[in-house]
Amino acid sequence: MRVSTFQKQIEDIYLVKDSKRGVSGTFVWFVEEVGELARAIKGNDQENLSEEFADVLAWLSTLASLTGIDLAQAASKYAQGCPKCHGTPCTCCEENRLTREQDESPPSP
DSSP: OOHHHHHHHHHHHHHHHHHHHHHHHHHHHHHHHHHHHHHHHHHTOOOHHHHHHHHHHHHHHHHHHHOOHHHHHHHGGGSSSSSOOEEEEEOOHHHHHHHHHHHHHHHOO
């Protein structure tokens, strides 16, 4: 399923209810779901992991809808790789490490 299709599906199912709850109330539910995902990850509960990832994605999607954000468009930020280094895979940490090492090295005689 495409991100845009998923977001529309979540809107069709929950937008009326979530609109009444508002962004703040919906964000609280989102955070609770992230906590449930964290517990599933910590417990290595593979069956529950899939359910919790789906729930987090659904709550994220409804938050995006409530705030007027198109998730597919937002995700395009990563279409060309890392937004900072443009690498795939990202090399930012490696570049930062090399820069730090150069900055910390003693001056040449």
